[in-house]
Amino acid sequence: MAHKSQAGGIEKNGSLSSVLYCKSDLKEGSLQWMKEPLNGQVLMVLSMDNNCSATSFDMExxxxxxxxxxxxxxxxxxxxxxxxxxxxxxxxxxxFYNSRAFQIAIAVVFYMSLWTNIYSTVQLCSFGRYWEASVLVTLAAVAVTVVVILVIDHRQRKINMNTDVRLAAVNEIFIKHSLILGITDALDGPHNILQLWFVHFSPEHCLQSLSAHIMDLQRTRESGLRQSLDQLCVVMEAVVQPNPGTEEEASREESPLLSSRVNLNKEPVTCNELLRLVPEGPPEVMAQQLLVIFSGCYVRLLVTGRLPRAMAGGHLEHSSVPCLCQFIQTTVLNTRQSWFMGR
Structure with missing residues (x-):
């Protein structure tokens, strides 16, 4: 069975796995073999059917x-x-619940429900029995549905803490070998296909540029930098460890007066802790952490064509999209630079 992904030129066999080498850009039919890949080139894509729980990526x-x-x-x-x-x-x-297939289904259900509610309300008015009322109801329902779809699409352009950040541990290993990973979903008929992208990316230039930028922000507007980085946090559930003396005293107070043979297993006491993904540290360490965290989001937007156009000065050769450090400086550190066009 042949399957073409969003990057083009990718074939899928029976196990839903596919490989692509040294792709020069994201346009179909532009496959080129090169000894040294450029930054932003897709080297490999693994695919799997998310509808079937028994399938997985072909790790071998x-x-x-x-x-x-x-x-x-x-x-x-x-x-x-x-x-x-x-x-x-x-x-x-x-x-799956955040996939395109599910979003299309939600949009259809939302449109039908909205149309029915508006039409029922209009029927209570005197002009609701004319055919023009049906046209107006349809136009209103379509307009509201389009707005909802655009809002959802805008949210898809932001970092996803539940998927992109989960790939940070993998990217921390592969970025040392000039590789970064990202995951996307695609529709293949009734199937929801997950695609794991391996993109070539040498982090040296971006690391130097981002480190210098963070150092400059620490000198000029440290409070603004800290406020931007404080938004990058996750809630972790931690087990509360009581002091031994307190636990022994509490166990004596809570012990039953009458002996009982039933031993109840108490559940551990937990609390939520706020974990900052980018803690305070040297600019080089903070820059490295930012590159690792946003690699998954960057790859997802790169291969789906959702990155804005960028002017010269980035670290992606022969490309009109921003490099990883430009993407972080603009979307995370709130520094509106001139390399982004149409914004």
Missing amino acids: LCAEKLKSLGVQVAADQWRRLIQDAVLKPEVRRYM
Whole structure:
């Protein structure tokens, strides 16, 4: 069965796995073989059917292709990280409920419900029995549905803490080998296909540029920098560890007066903690953390064509989209630079 992905020129076999080497850009039919890939080039794509819980990415094929690309990483390490990041059942369910197929279904149900409610309300008025009223109701329902779809699409352009950030641990390993990963979904008839993208990216230039930019922000507007970075946080559930003396005293107070043979297992006491993804530190460390965290989001927007156009000065050769450090400076650090056009 042949399947063409959003990047074009990708074939899918029976196991829904596909590989693409050294793609020069994101236009179909522009496959080129090169000794040294450029930043932003797709090197490999793995696909799987998210509708079937028994399917998974072809890790054996992935390990072979990574070895052929010269990436020497322990397979057990990145396999476990990918499994924890995107292959857990709860994560796959979340990605299905945020997929394009589910959003289309929600849009259709929303339109029908909205049309029915508006039409029923209009029928109570004197002019509701004319055919013009039906046309107005249809136009109003379409307009509201389009606005909802645009709002959802705008949210899809932002970082997703439940998918993009989960790939940070994998990207922390692969970015050392000039690779960053991102995940997208696509429609193949009734099937929702998850695609794991491997993109070539050398972080040296972006790391230097972003470090210098953070150092400049620390000197000029440190409060604004901290406010921007404070938004990058996740809520973690931690187990409360009581002091031994307090626990022993509480156990004596809570012990029953009458002996009982029933031993009830008490659930551990937990609390929510706010974990900052980019803590205070040297500019180089903060820049490295930002590159790792936003790699998944950057790849997702890159391969789906949702990145804005950029002028010269980036670190993507022969490309009109911003590099990773430009993307972070504009979307995260709130510094509106001139390289973004039409904004």
